Amino acid sequence: MQQNIVRTREVTKVYRMGKVEVHALKGVDLEIRAGEYISIMGPSGSGKTTLFNMVGGLDKPTSGKVYIEEVDVAQLDAYELAWLRCRKIGYIFQTFNIIPVMTALENVTLPMVFAGLTTDEARDKGVALLTKVGLGDRVSHKPFELSGGQQQRVAIARAMANDPSLILADEPTGNLDIKTGTEIIELLQQLNKEQGVTIISATHDHKMLSASDRIVWIRDGKIDRIEERSDVKIEVGTIEGEA
Template sequence: MTLDQTKFNALFDDENSAGNWVIRGVDIWKTYRMGTTEVKALQGATLDVERGEYLSIMGPSGSGKSTLFNAIGGLVKPTSGKVYIDQVDVAQLDHDELAWLRCRKIGYIFQSYQLIQVMTCLENVTLAMSFAGMDADEARERGVYLLELVGLEHRILHKPSELSGGQQQRVAIARSLANSPQIVLADEPTANLDSVTGEEIIQLLANLKKELGVTIISATHDLKMLKQSDRVLWIEDGKIIKAERPENIDFSGKDFDH
Protein backbone atom coordinates (compact mmCIF):
# COMPACT_ATOMS: atom_id res chain seq x y z
CA MET A 1 0.00 0.00 0.00
CA THR A 2 1.31 3.45 -0.86
CA LEU A 3 0.76 6.61 1.12
CA ASP A 4 -2.23 8.73 0.13
CA GLN A 5 -0.47 12.08 0.63
CA THR A 6 -3.64 14.10 0.00
CA LYS A 7 -5.51 12.19 2.71
CA PHE A 8 -2.61 12.53 5.13
CA ASN A 9 -2.28 16.28 4.57
CA ALA A 10 -6.03 16.71 4.98
CA LEU A 11 -5.93 14.91 8.32
CA PHE A 12 -3.09 17.06 9.63
CA ASP A 13 -4.14 20.44 8.25
CA ASP A 14 -3.95 23.76 10.11
CA GLU A 15 -7.52 23.43 11.38
CA ASN A 16 -6.63 20.25 13.26
CA SER A 17 -3.54 21.98 14.68
CA ALA A 18 -5.47 24.89 16.13
CA GLY A 19 -6.13 23.55 19.65
CA ASN A 20 -4.05 24.05 22.79
CA TRP A 21 -3.08 20.37 23.00
CA VAL A 22 -0.98 18.44 20.51
CA ILE A 23 -1.38 14.97 22.07
CA ARG A 24 -4.36 13.56 23.92
CA GLY A 25 -4.56 10.10 25.47
CA VAL A 26 -7.99 8.87 26.56
CA ASP A 27 -8.40 5.82 28.84
CA ILE A 28 -5.36 4.03 27.40
CA TRP A 29 -4.99 0.38 28.32
CA LYS A 30 -2.17 -1.87 27.16
CA THR A 31 -2.05 -5.57 27.99
CA TYR A 32 0.85 -7.83 27.07
CA ARG A 33 0.28 -11.59 26.96
CA MET A 34 3.13 -13.94 27.76
CA GLY A 35 1.79 -17.46 27.49
CA THR A 36 -1.11 -17.67 29.91
CA THR A 37 0.04 -14.60 31.83
CA GLU A 38 -1.39 -11.13 31.23
CA VAL A 39 0.56 -8.02 32.19
CA LYS A 40 -1.42 -4.79 32.32
CA ALA A 41 1.27 -2.24 31.42
CA LEU A 42 -1.23 0.64 31.21
CA GLN A 43 -4.51 0.88 33.09
CA GLY A 44 -6.74 3.72 31.94
CA ALA A 45 -4.09 6.40 31.40
CA THR A 46 -5.57 9.75 30.37
CA LEU A 47 -3.59 12.91 29.66
CA ASP A 48 -3.29 16.02 27.50
CA VAL A 49 0.05 17.38 26.32
CA GLU A 50 -0.09 21.06 25.48
CA ARG A 51 1.45 22.47 22.33
CA GLY A 52 4.98 23.67 23.09
CA GLU A 53 5.05 21.98 26.50
CA TYR A 54 8.06 20.25 28.07
CA LEU A 55 6.54 17.22 29.81
CA SER A 56 8.58 14.68 31.77
CA ILE A 57 7.23 11.23 32.61
CA MET A 58 8.70 9.43 35.59
CA GLY A 59 8.04 6.21 37.44
CA PRO A 60 9.82 3.15 38.81
CA SER A 61 10.97 0.27 36.64
CA GLY A 62 7.93 -1.66 35.40
CA SER A 63 5.56 1.23 36.11
CA GLY A 64 4.37 1.54 32.50
CA LYS A 65 6.42 4.66 31.82
CA SER A 66 8.01 3.34 28.63
CA THR A 67 4.73 1.87 27.39
CA LEU A 68 2.92 5.19 27.86
CA PHE A 69 5.82 7.01 26.22
CA ASN A 70 5.69 4.66 23.21
CA ALA A 71 1.89 4.72 22.99
CA ILE A 72 1.64 8.49 22.78
CA GLY A 73 4.44 8.46 20.20
CA GLY A 74 2.66 6.04 17.90
CA LEU A 75 5.20 3.25 18.50
CA VAL A 76 2.85 0.96 20.45
CA LYS A 77 -0.83 0.35 19.69
CA PRO A 78 -3.02 0.44 22.82
CA THR A 79 -5.18 -2.58 23.62
CA SER A 80 -8.02 -0.10 24.14
CA GLY A 81 -8.45 3.64 24.47
CA LYS A 82 -7.49 6.44 22.11
CA VAL A 83 -4.39 8.42 21.24
CA TYR A 84 -4.92 11.64 19.31
CA ILE A 85 -2.25 13.75 17.64
CA ASP A 86 -3.56 17.10 16.44
CA GLN A 87 -7.10 15.78 17.04
CA VAL A 88 -6.53 12.84 14.69
CA ASP A 89 -7.15 9.36 16.09
CA VAL A 90 -3.86 7.59 15.41
CA ALA A 91 -5.69 4.24 15.23
CA GLN A 92 -7.37 5.28 11.97
CA LEU A 93 -4.02 5.62 10.18
CA ASP A 94 -2.81 2.74 8.06
CA HIS A 95 0.77 1.42 8.19
CA ASP A 96 2.15 3.89 5.64
CA GLU A 97 0.37 6.88 7.15
CA LEU A 98 1.65 5.96 10.60
CA ALA A 99 5.20 5.70 9.25
CA TRP A 100 4.80 9.11 7.61
CA LEU A 101 3.47 10.54 10.88
CA ARG A 102 6.55 9.30 12.71
CA CYS A 103 8.81 10.66 9.99
CA ARG A 104 7.30 14.13 9.73
CA LYS A 105 5.43 14.96 12.94
CA ILE A 106 7.55 13.28 15.62
CA GLY A 107 11.29 13.26 16.34
CA TYR A 108 12.89 10.60 18.53
CA ILE A 109 15.90 10.78 20.87
CA PHE A 110 17.08 7.46 22.27
CA GLN A 111 19.05 6.64 25.40
CA SER A 112 21.69 4.77 23.36
CA TYR A 113 21.80 7.36 20.53
CA GLN A 114 21.02 4.83 17.74
CA LEU A 115 23.36 6.49 15.25
CA ILE A 116 24.50 4.64 12.13
CA GLN A 117 28.19 4.03 12.73
CA VAL A 118 29.33 3.98 9.09
CA MET A 119 27.72 7.37 8.38
CA THR A 120 29.02 10.83 9.21
CA CYS A 121 27.17 13.12 11.59
CA LEU A 122 25.73 15.01 8.64
CA GLU A 123 24.60 11.81 6.92
CA ASN A 124 22.92 10.60 10.12
CA VAL A 125 20.99 13.86 10.39
CA THR A 126 19.97 14.09 6.73
CA LEU A 127 18.89 10.45 6.30
CA ALA A 128 15.38 11.13 7.62
CA MET A 129 15.14 14.12 5.29
CA SER A 130 15.77 11.89 2.28
CA PHE A 131 13.02 9.53 3.50
CA ALA A 132 10.70 12.55 3.56
CA GLY A 133 11.61 13.42 -0.05
CA MET A 134 13.70 16.51 0.62
CA ASP A 135 16.06 17.68 -2.12
CA ALA A 136 19.69 16.67 -1.42
CA ASP A 137 21.06 20.22 -1.44
CA GLU A 138 18.28 21.45 0.83
CA ALA A 139 18.85 18.49 3.15
CA ARG A 140 22.56 19.20 3.39
CA GLU A 141 21.92 22.88 4.15
CA ARG A 142 19.40 22.00 6.86
CA GLY A 143 21.65 19.28 8.27
CA VAL A 144 24.54 21.71 8.64
CA TYR A 145 22.20 24.24 10.27
CA LEU A 146 20.93 21.68 12.81
CA LEU A 147 24.43 20.51 13.70
CA GLU A 148 25.42 24.14 14.21
CA LEU A 149 22.33 24.56 16.39
CA VAL A 150 23.52 21.79 18.72
CA GLY A 151 27.11 23.06 18.74
CA LEU A 152 28.71 20.51 16.40
CA GLU A 153 29.50 22.62 13.34
CA HIS A 154 33.13 21.43 13.58
CA ARG A 155 32.14 17.74 13.62
CA ILE A 156 29.79 17.38 10.66
CA LEU A 157 32.05 14.96 8.76
CA HIS A 158 33.08 12.90 11.79
CA LYS A 159 31.61 9.47 12.42
CA PRO A 160 29.96 8.49 15.72
CA SER A 161 32.98 6.45 16.85
CA GLU A 162 35.03 9.66 16.78
CA LEU A 163 32.67 11.46 19.17
CA SER A 164 32.10 11.47 22.92
CA GLY A 165 28.80 10.26 24.35
CA GLY A 166 27.57 13.81 24.80
CA GLN A 167 28.47 14.69 21.22
CA GLN A 168 26.69 11.61 19.92
CA GLN A 169 23.57 12.62 21.84
CA ARG A 170 23.80 16.09 20.28
CA VAL A 171 23.83 14.45 16.84
CA ALA A 172 20.79 12.43 17.88
CA ILE A 173 19.02 15.63 18.95
CA ALA A 174 19.84 17.28 15.62
CA ARG A 175 18.52 14.19 13.82
CA SER A 176 15.27 14.33 15.81
CA LEU A 177 14.68 17.83 14.40
CA ALA A 178 15.43 16.83 10.80
CA ASN A 179 11.92 17.25 9.40
CA SER A 180 10.76 20.10 11.66
CA PRO A 181 8.60 17.90 13.91
CA GLN A 182 5.98 19.31 16.25
CA ILE A 183 6.84 16.71 18.90
CA VAL A 184 10.17 15.37 20.16
CA LEU A 185 10.19 12.22 22.29
CA ALA A 186 13.31 11.83 24.45
CA ASP A 187 13.77 8.43 26.10
CA GLU A 188 16.15 8.78 29.09
CA PRO A 189 18.37 11.14 27.04
CA THR A 190 20.90 11.68 29.85
CA ALA A 191 21.05 8.13 31.23
CA ASN A 192 24.37 7.20 29.58
CA LEU A 193 26.07 10.54 30.24
CA ASP A 194 28.10 11.94 33.13
CA SER A 195 26.41 14.61 35.24
CA VAL A 196 28.11 17.59 33.59
CA THR A 197 27.38 16.39 30.05
CA GLY A 198 23.85 15.46 31.09
CA GLU A 199 23.28 19.00 32.32
CA GLU A 200 24.48 20.36 28.98
CA ILE A 201 22.01 18.13 27.12
CA ILE A 202 19.15 19.15 29.44
CA GLN A 203 19.91 22.83 28.86
CA LEU A 204 20.19 22.26 25.11
CA LEU A 205 16.74 20.65 25.00
CA ALA A 206 15.26 23.49 27.06
CA ASN A 207 16.81 26.06 24.73
CA LEU A 208 15.55 24.25 21.62
CA LYS A 209 12.06 24.08 23.10
CA LYS A 210 12.07 27.86 23.60
CA GLU A 211 13.71 28.66 20.27
CA LEU A 212 11.79 26.27 18.02
CA GLY A 213 8.53 25.91 19.95
CA VAL A 214 8.57 22.12 19.78
CA THR A 215 6.72 19.95 22.28
CA ILE A 216 9.18 17.79 24.24
CA ILE A 217 8.14 14.65 26.10
CA SER A 218 10.84 12.89 28.08
CA ALA A 219 10.87 9.64 30.01
CA THR A 220 13.46 10.28 32.70
CA HIS A 221 14.73 9.75 36.24
CA ASP A 222 17.03 12.77 36.04
CA LEU A 223 16.02 15.33 38.69
CA LYS A 224 17.69 18.15 36.76
CA MET A 225 15.58 17.34 33.72
CA LEU A 226 12.44 17.22 35.85
CA LYS A 227 13.24 20.71 37.15
CA GLN A 228 13.51 22.05 33.58
CA SER A 229 10.10 20.63 32.64
CA ASP A 230 6.84 22.53 32.49
CA ARG A 231 5.10 19.54 34.11
CA VAL A 232 6.12 16.23 35.64
CA LEU A 233 3.81 13.24 35.30
CA TRP A 234 4.05 10.31 37.73
CA ILE A 235 3.04 6.82 36.63
CA GLU A 236 2.86 3.72 38.82
CA ASP A 237 1.40 0.26 38.12
CA GLY A 238 0.23 1.48 34.73
CA LYS A 239 -1.78 4.34 36.22
CA ILE A 240 -1.09 8.07 36.13
CA ILE A 241 -0.84 9.05 39.79
CA LYS A 242 -0.51 12.81 39.41
CA ALA A 243 0.96 15.63 37.33
CA GLU A 244 2.64 18.65 38.90
CA ARG A 245 4.59 21.72 37.92
CA PRO A 246 8.22 21.65 39.15
CA GLU A 247 7.72 24.59 41.52
CA ASN A 248 5.12 22.51 43.40
CA ILE A 249 7.32 19.43 43.78
CA ASP A 250 9.38 18.54 46.85
CA PHE A 251 12.42 17.13 45.06
CA SER A 252 14.08 16.17 48.34
CA GLY A 253 11.28 14.33 50.08
CA LYS A 254 7.76 12.98 50.01
CA ASP A 255 7.01 13.60 46.32
CA PHE A 256 9.52 10.88 45.48
CA ASP A 257 7.87 8.22 47.61
CA HIS A 258 5.78 7.31 44.54
Protein backbone atom coordinates in the same frame (compact mmCIF):
# COMPACT_ATOMS: atom_id res chain seq x y z
CA MET B 1 -5.67 28.55 25.32
CA GLN B 2 -3.01 26.27 23.81
CA GLN B 3 -4.24 23.31 21.80
CA ASN B 4 -3.50 19.75 22.83
CA ILE B 5 -0.80 18.11 20.77
CA VAL B 6 -1.25 14.74 22.52
CA ARG B 7 -4.37 13.38 24.14
CA THR B 8 -5.10 9.93 25.55
CA ARG B 9 -8.48 8.58 26.63
CA GLU B 10 -8.84 5.50 28.85
CA VAL B 11 -5.72 3.94 27.36
CA THR B 12 -4.92 0.39 28.40
CA LYS B 13 -2.11 -1.88 27.28
CA VAL B 14 -2.04 -5.59 27.99
CA TYR B 15 0.94 -7.74 27.06
CA ARG B 16 0.29 -11.46 26.80
CA MET B 17 3.08 -13.95 27.42
CA GLY B 18 1.58 -17.38 27.07
CA LYS B 19 -1.18 -17.57 29.64
CA VAL B 20 0.16 -14.62 31.61
CA GLU B 21 -1.27 -11.13 31.11
CA VAL B 22 0.69 -8.05 32.11
CA HIS B 23 -1.43 -4.92 32.44
CA ALA B 24 1.12 -2.22 31.66
CA LEU B 25 -1.37 0.67 31.41
CA LYS B 26 -4.72 0.82 33.17
CA GLY B 27 -7.01 3.51 31.83
CA VAL B 28 -4.66 6.47 31.33
CA ASP B 29 -6.11 9.91 30.57
CA LEU B 30 -3.57 12.59 29.68
CA GLU B 31 -3.54 15.88 27.81
CA ILE B 32 -0.32 17.57 26.70
CA ARG B 33 -0.48 21.08 25.29
CA ALA B 34 1.50 22.30 22.31
CA GLY B 35 4.80 23.86 23.39
CA GLU B 36 5.01 22.11 26.76
CA TYR B 37 8.04 20.35 28.18
CA ILE B 38 6.74 17.24 29.93
CA SER B 39 8.66 14.65 31.94
CA ILE B 40 7.11 11.23 32.51
CA MET B 41 8.61 9.76 35.67
CA GLY B 42 8.13 6.62 37.69
CA PRO B 43 9.92 3.52 38.95
CA SER B 44 10.92 0.68 36.64
CA GLY B 45 7.90 -1.36 35.61
CA SER B 46 5.48 1.50 36.30
CA GLY B 47 4.31 1.81 32.69
CA LYS B 48 6.41 4.88 31.94
CA THR B 49 8.01 3.53 28.77
CA THR B 50 4.76 1.97 27.59
CA LEU B 51 2.97 5.31 27.87
CA PHE B 52 5.89 6.99 26.10
CA ASN B 53 5.58 4.51 23.22
CA MET B 54 1.84 5.14 22.99
CA VAL B 55 2.08 8.91 22.71
CA GLY B 56 4.85 8.53 20.12
CA GLY B 57 2.92 6.23 17.83
CA LEU B 58 5.46 3.45 18.44
CA ASP B 59 2.80 1.10 19.82
CA LYS B 60 -0.97 0.90 19.81
CA PRO B 61 -3.21 0.56 22.87
CA THR B 62 -5.16 -2.57 23.70
CA SER B 63 -8.13 -0.27 24.28
CA GLY B 64 -8.74 3.44 24.49
CA LYS B 65 -7.64 6.26 22.20
CA VAL B 66 -4.41 8.10 21.48
CA TYR B 67 -4.63 11.34 19.52
CA ILE B 68 -1.62 13.17 18.08
CA GLU B 69 -2.66 16.60 16.80
CA GLU B 70 -6.23 15.27 17.08
CA VAL B 71 -5.49 12.36 14.74
CA ASP B 72 -6.58 8.98 16.13
CA VAL B 73 -3.38 6.96 15.81
CA ALA B 74 -5.24 3.63 15.88
CA GLN B 75 -7.06 4.55 12.66
CA LEU B 76 -3.86 5.06 10.66
CA ASP B 77 -2.53 2.40 8.32
CA ALA B 78 1.18 1.55 8.23
CA TYR B 79 1.96 4.16 5.56
CA GLU B 80 0.05 6.93 7.33
CA LEU B 81 1.69 6.08 10.65
CA ALA B 82 5.14 6.12 9.05
CA TRP B 83 4.36 9.54 7.53
CA LEU B 84 3.25 10.86 10.93
CA ARG B 85 6.38 9.63 12.64
CA CYS B 86 8.64 11.00 9.89
CA ARG B 87 7.07 14.44 9.56
CA LYS B 88 5.56 15.26 12.95
CA ILE B 89 7.68 13.49 15.56
CA GLY B 90 11.39 13.44 16.37
CA TYR B 91 12.85 10.66 18.50
CA ILE B 92 15.83 10.69 20.86
CA PHE B 93 16.96 7.48 22.57
CA GLN B 94 19.19 6.60 25.50
CA THR B 95 21.52 4.59 23.25
CA PHE B 96 21.67 7.34 20.59
CA ASN B 97 20.69 4.96 17.74
CA ILE B 98 22.83 6.74 15.19
CA ILE B 99 24.21 4.71 12.28
CA PRO B 100 27.89 3.87 12.95
CA VAL B 101 29.07 3.79 9.32
CA MET B 102 27.61 7.22 8.53
CA THR B 103 29.00 10.65 9.38
CA ALA B 104 27.19 13.01 11.73
CA LEU B 105 25.87 14.93 8.73
CA GLU B 106 24.70 11.78 6.94
CA ASN B 107 22.85 10.65 10.05
CA VAL B 108 21.08 13.98 10.33
CA THR B 109 20.17 14.29 6.65
CA LEU B 110 18.84 10.75 6.23
CA PRO B 111 15.31 11.58 7.51
CA MET B 112 15.27 14.66 5.27
CA VAL B 113 15.98 12.57 2.18
CA PHE B 114 13.18 10.19 3.18
CA ALA B 115 10.89 13.23 3.46
CA GLY B 116 11.74 14.37 -0.08
CA LEU B 117 14.43 17.06 0.29
CA THR B 118 17.11 17.25 -2.36
CA THR B 119 20.68 16.33 -1.44
CA ASP B 120 21.76 19.99 -1.45
CA GLU B 121 18.77 21.11 0.63
CA ALA B 122 19.37 18.32 3.13
CA ARG B 123 23.08 19.12 3.40
CA ASP B 124 22.52 22.83 4.04
CA LYS B 125 19.85 22.13 6.63
CA GLY B 126 21.89 19.36 8.25
CA VAL B 127 24.95 21.60 8.64
CA ALA B 128 22.74 24.31 10.16
CA LEU B 129 21.24 21.87 12.66
CA LEU B 130 24.60 20.42 13.67
CA THR B 131 25.92 23.95 14.11
CA LYS B 132 22.93 24.76 16.31
CA VAL B 133 23.70 21.84 18.62
CA GLY B 134 27.38 22.81 18.80
CA LEU B 135 28.82 20.35 16.28
CA GLY B 136 29.48 22.60 13.30
CA ASP B 137 33.11 21.42 13.30
CA ARG B 138 32.17 17.73 13.55
CA VAL B 139 29.89 17.26 10.53
CA SER B 140 32.25 14.76 8.85
CA HIS B 141 32.99 12.74 11.98
CA LYS B 142 31.62 9.23 12.43
CA PRO B 143 30.13 8.11 15.77
CA PHE B 144 33.32 6.37 16.97
CA GLU B 145 35.10 9.72 16.65
CA LEU B 146 32.56 11.45 18.90
CA SER B 147 32.01 11.39 22.65
CA GLY B 148 28.75 10.15 24.13
CA GLY B 149 27.51 13.69 24.59
CA GLN B 150 28.40 14.59 21.02
CA GLN B 151 26.59 11.50 19.72
CA GLN B 152 23.49 12.54 21.63
CA ARG B 153 23.76 16.00 20.08
CA VAL B 154 23.78 14.34 16.66
CA ALA B 155 20.65 12.44 17.70
CA ILE B 156 18.98 15.71 18.75
CA ALA B 157 19.87 17.34 15.43
CA ARG B 158 18.46 14.30 13.63
CA ALA B 159 15.26 14.53 15.70
CA MET B 160 14.85 18.12 14.46
CA ALA B 161 15.51 17.17 10.82
CA ASN B 162 11.94 17.52 9.55
CA ASP B 163 10.82 20.37 11.83
CA PRO B 164 8.68 18.17 14.10
CA SER B 165 6.02 19.61 16.35
CA LEU B 166 6.81 16.94 18.95
CA ILE B 167 10.08 15.45 20.23
CA LEU B 168 10.07 12.26 22.27
CA ALA B 169 13.17 11.71 24.39
CA ASP B 170 13.55 8.29 26.02
CA GLU B 171 16.08 8.56 28.87
CA PRO B 172 18.14 11.06 26.84
CA THR B 173 20.72 11.47 29.62
CA GLY B 174 20.80 7.83 30.71
CA ASN B 175 24.23 7.02 29.25
CA LEU B 176 25.86 10.37 30.01
CA ASP B 177 27.82 11.76 32.94
CA ILE B 178 26.25 14.47 35.10
CA LYS B 179 27.90 17.42 33.34
CA THR B 180 27.12 16.17 29.83
CA GLY B 181 23.60 15.18 30.85
CA THR B 182 22.98 18.69 32.15
CA GLU B 183 24.22 20.16 28.85
CA ILE B 184 21.80 17.92 26.91
CA ILE B 185 18.89 18.97 29.14
CA GLU B 186 19.78 22.63 28.59
CA LEU B 187 19.90 22.05 24.82
CA LEU B 188 16.46 20.41 24.84
CA GLN B 189 15.11 23.27 26.94
CA GLN B 190 16.56 25.77 24.47
CA LEU B 191 14.82 24.03 21.54
CA ASN B 192 11.58 23.98 23.50
CA LYS B 193 11.69 27.68 24.37
CA GLU B 194 13.14 29.09 21.15
CA GLN B 195 11.35 26.93 18.59
CA GLY B 196 8.19 26.01 20.47
CA VAL B 197 8.74 22.27 20.03
CA THR B 198 6.78 20.12 22.46
CA ILE B 199 9.11 17.79 24.34
CA ILE B 200 8.01 14.65 26.16
CA SER B 201 10.73 12.82 28.06
CA ALA B 202 10.52 9.47 29.82
CA THR B 203 13.26 9.69 32.42
CA HIS B 204 14.68 8.71 35.79
CA ASP B 205 16.87 11.82 35.79
CA HIS B 206 15.74 14.30 38.43
CA LYS B 207 17.80 17.01 36.73
CA MET B 208 15.12 16.97 34.02
CA LEU B 209 12.58 18.37 36.49
CA SER B 210 14.01 21.88 36.40
CA ALA B 211 13.42 22.04 32.63
CA SER B 212 9.90 20.60 32.72
CA ASP B 213 6.66 22.56 32.74
CA ARG B 214 4.82 19.58 34.22
CA ILE B 215 5.80 16.19 35.60
CA VAL B 216 3.58 13.17 35.04
CA TRP B 217 4.16 10.56 37.75
CA ILE B 218 3.28 6.99 36.74
CA ARG B 219 2.74 4.17 39.22
CA ASP B 220 1.38 0.66 38.58
CA GLY B 221 0.15 1.53 35.10
CA LYS B 222 -1.82 4.59 36.19
CA ILE B 223 -1.14 8.29 36.48
CA ASP B 224 -0.44 8.84 40.16
CA ARG B 225 -0.38 12.63 39.89
CA ILE B 226 0.57 15.49 37.60
CA GLU B 227 2.57 18.34 39.10
CA GLU B 228 3.65 21.75 37.94
CA ARG B 229 7.39 22.29 38.21
CA SER B 230 6.89 24.77 41.04
CA ASP B 231 5.00 22.14 43.05
CA VAL B 232 7.80 19.57 43.06
CA LYS B 233 9.67 19.51 46.37
CA ILE B 234 13.24 18.35 45.94
CA GLU B 235 14.96 16.77 48.92
CA VAL B 236 18.49 15.44 49.22
CA GLY B 237 18.76 12.27 47.14
CA THR B 238 15.10 11.97 46.26
CA ILE B 239 11.92 13.65 45.16
CA GLU B 240 9.20 13.98 47.76
CA GLY B 241 6.49 11.44 47.15
CA GLU B 242 8.55 9.05 45.03
CA ALA B 243 9.04 5.55 46.32
